[in-house]
Amino acid sequence: MKWTESAWEHITPLYNTILQMPFNQELMMGTLPLEKFKFYMAQDAYYLGEFGKALSMISARMEKTEHVLAFSQFASGAIVVERALHEGYFKTLGLPENVNPSPSCLLYTNYLLKEAAYGNIETAVAAVLPCFWIYKKVGDYIYHNQKGIEGNPYKDWIDTYSGEDFAKSVALALEITDELAGQTSASGQEKMLQAFEMASKLEWMFWDSAYRLEKWEV
Numbered sequence: 566m567k568w569t570e571s572a573w574e575h576i577t578p579l580y581n582t583i584l585q586m587p588f589n590q591e592l593m594m595g596t597l598p599l600e601k602f603k604f605y606m607a608q609d610a611y612y613l614g615e616f617g618k619a620l621s622m623i624s625a626r627m628e629k630t631e632h633v634l635a636f637s638q639f640a641s642g643a644i645v646v647e648r649a650l651h652e653g654y655f656k657t658l659g660l661p662e663n664v665n666p667s668p669s670c671l672l673y674t675n676y677l678l679k680e681a682a683y684g685n686i687e688t689a690v691a692a693v694l695p696c697f698w699i700y701k702k703v704g705d706y707i708y709h710n711q712k713g714i715e716g717n718p719y720k721d722w723i724d725t726y727s728g729e730d731f732a733k734s735v736a737l738a739l740e741i742t743d744e745l746a747g748q749t750s751a752s753g754q755e756k757m758l759q760a761f762e763m764a765s766k767l768e769w770m771f772w773d774s775a776y777r778l779e780k781w782e783v
């Protein structure tokens with residue numbers, strides 16, 4: 566079995582929990598309060614900037630030229646493609662220019678940056694994978710289960726993550742992850758699994774924190 570297949574099996578209960586989160590169910594139905602989506606978008610703008618840096622760092626640490634190229638394309642994709650989505654929503658929703666990251670957002674981005682800088686390269690790759698893979702699965706699920714997409718204010722978000730371009734990036738990220746997993750020991754693969762699970766939990770926290778409009782308590 567491929568490493569990615571067993572990793573997905575491992576997080577399937579968590580993935581099912583993510584699908585049922587009120588944030589995702591209401592986004593799918595178009596009933597998510599705008600205030601929550603705005604909070605999410607602002608936090609996501611911060612997240613994407615840091616995520617782009619983590620991907621660039623992973624790119625620089627890769628041995629194979631093809632992997633360097635793939636991760637540098639992911640990094641620019643994270644910034645360019647996502648910026649288009651954000652700029653659209655930033656204009657219509659009136660989002661702030663500077664974002665103070667919420668506790669969950671900061672936890673997630675700092676975790677990814679730490680793995681990208683100091684983790685084994687295969688562990689760093691496993692840590693960024695949920696960002697691609699869970700979003701692809703959630704995007705597809707929402708796309709296929711929504712009703713009356715045309716009237717949904719979150720249509721652009723849904724289209725981005727259920728689209729073909731994004732599917733290609735995810736397939737490439739999965740292929741590279743399996744290649745690196747194949748070159749590491751059983752304990753290396755276990756560390757990858759832990760990083761993959763941790764980042765998946767942090768994805769859950771990111772959505773949950775947006776729904777709660779999470780604040781710093783002090």
Ligand SMILES: Cc1ncc(C[n+]2csc(CCO)c2C)c(N)n1
Binds near residue numbers: 613616696697
């Ligand atoms: C919290 C959070 N997690 C994942 C994504 C999705 N995402 C961000 S960058 C990227 C790869 C290149 O486009 C993907 C899939 C998001 N937007 N916000």
